Amino acid sequence: xxxxxxxxxxxxxxxxxxxxxxxxxxxxxxxxxxxxxxxxxxxxxxxxxxxxxxxxxxxxxxxxxxxxxxxxxxxxxxxxxxxxxxxxxxxxxxxxxxxxxxxxxxxxxxxxxxxxxxxxxxxxxxxxxxxxxxxxxxxxxxxxxxxxxxxxxxxxxxxxxxxxxxxxxxxxxxxxxxxxxxxxxxxxxxx
Amino acid sequence: xxxxxxxxxxxxxxxxxxxxxxxxxxxxxxxxxxxxxxxxxxxxxxxxxxxxxxxxxxxxxxxxxxxxxxxxxxxxxxxxxxxxxxxxxxxxxxxxxxxxxxxxxx
Numbered sequence: 001x002x003x004x005x006x007x008x009x010x011x012x013x014x015x016x017x018x019x020x021x022x023x024x025x026x027x028x029x030x031x032x033x034x035x036x037x038x039x040x041x042x043x044x045x046x047x048x049x050x051x052x053x054x055x056x057x058x059x060x061x062x063x064x065x066x067x068x069x070x071x072x073x074x075x076x077x078x079x080x081x082x083x084x085x086x087x088x089x090x091x092x093x094x095x096x097x098x099x100x101x102x103x104x105x106x107x108x109x110x111x112x113x114x115x116x117x118x119x120x121x122x123x124x125x126x127x128x129x130x131x132x133x134x135x136x137x138x139x140x141x142x143x144x145x146x147x148x149x150x151x152x153x154x155x156x157x158x159x160x161x162x163x164x165x166x167x168x169x170x171x172x173x174x175x176x177x178x179x180x181x182x183x184x185x186x187x188x189x190x191x
Numbered sequence: 192x193x194x195x196x197x198x199x200x201x202x203x204x205x206x207x208x209x210x211x212x213x214x215x216x217x218x219x220x221x222x223x224x225x226x227x228x229x230x231x232x233x234x235x236x237x238x239x240x241x242x243x244x245x246x247x248x249x250x251x252x253x254x255x256x257x258x259x260x261x262x263x264x265x266x267x268x269x270x271x272x273x274x275x276x277x278x279x280x281x282x283x284x285x286x287x288x289x290x291x292x293x294x295x296x297x
Contacts, residue, residue, distance in 0.1 A: 009197060013205060020209055020232050024216030029225055036228060043235045046205075049197070050246040055259060062263055067231065067270050074224050074274040078287045081222065089219045090290045096218035104211040111203050125250045134253050134260075142257050149264045156268030163275035166282065 009049070016042030027088050029081040033072045040064040051127040054134060202243030209236035221288045223280070227273045234266045 019038040026032045044059035075081050089096075138146045209232055216229030238259045245255025281287050284294075 005196075009201075016205070017208055017212070020212045023228055023232060024212055024220065024225075029222055032225060032228060036231065039232065040235070043239055046202070046239055047242060050202075050242050052242055052246075052256060052259075055242065055256065055263075058260070058263060062267055063231070063235070067267065070270055070274050071224060071228060071231075074277055077278060078222075078224070078281050081224075088221055088225065090221045093219050096215050099218060100211040100215035103214060104207060107207045107211075108204065111200060111207065115200055123247075123250050125246070130253065130256070134256055137253050137257060138260070145257070145261060149261050153264055153268050156272050160271040160275040163272070163279050 008045075012042050012045040012049075015039075016046075027084050027086075029075050029088070030072070033068065033075050036068050036071065037064055040068070051125060052130065053127065054131040199243060199247040202239060202247075206236040206240040206243070209233075209239070221290055223277045223287045223289050223292075224274070226289060227270065227277070230273075231266065231270070234262060238262055 015038050019035045019042065022035040023032050023039060026035060040059060040063040044056045044064070047053075047055040047059060080086050213229045213232030213236060216232065217226055220226050220229060241255045241259045241262070245253070245259075249255065277287050280292060284292055286292065
């Protein structure tokens with residue numbers, strides 16, 4: 001491994017781990033949402049190291065683009081996310097540290113004990129043909145999972161639209177159309 | 192970029208660390224949107240593991256990459272539905288803190 005490659009790997013590792021830590025610990029949730037960006041970019045960089053250019057592009061488009069924008073929109077539509085005095089951790093704070101630290105220690109011990117069976121040097125692959133092979137594979141062998149995933153995505157989108165629409169607006173429209181004299185029933189409160 | 196001669200353990204250890212960071216956020220965060228962000232961290236750690244195992248152990252067949260593609264799509268669907276649920280809860284209960292949402296019928 002050359003010095004430049006080592007520097008790139010160290011930089012990506014530090015960026016990914018630190019931004020993941022910031023996402024889960026920072027108090028201002030808007031900042032936590034923005035810390036997702038270097039995290040997703042770091043993971044995308046590792047996809048590049050693994051010679052998966054297509055996944056890198058997908059990571060940038062889907063995670064760093066779409067998911068982060070949705071998260072930030074949802075954060076801005078709810079209140080008190082930028083107030084640093086509001087507590088952002090619950091009662092399980094200490095238990096969470098204990099659980100995740102013990103799980104990390106356990107997994108690292110398991111990995112360390114089984115290091116011998118794992119390969120250390122990756123075999124060569126033709127990086128240019130991976131995307132082409134992937135496209136052929138998705139439309140031949142894996143066409144059923146591919147179509148099921150698209151059906152899942154469509155139903156999730158429809159469900160999201162159904163859940164996120166404001167029922168009170170439609171209720172008031174119905175009320176004014178049917179009984180103009182009656183006050184609109186407030187089944188659901190809107191802020 | 193040329194492939195750095197990293198051992199496979201590096202990727203497994205990195206995704207272990209990311210998984211446990213995400214687990215910590217998943218348990219300790221109060222805000223439902225922050226919980227969803229922690230789930231994103233866990234899912235990315237799993238994706239990295241899939242890609243690394245594919246690259247080091249079975250680079251001839253692309254099953255691992257297909258798995259990562261499906262996982263990314265499922266994660267996108269999960270974020271969309273999750274945010275819609277959070278907005279719906281906020282409209283009904285005026286809070287998105289998961290420890291205050293304690294009733295089944297708002």
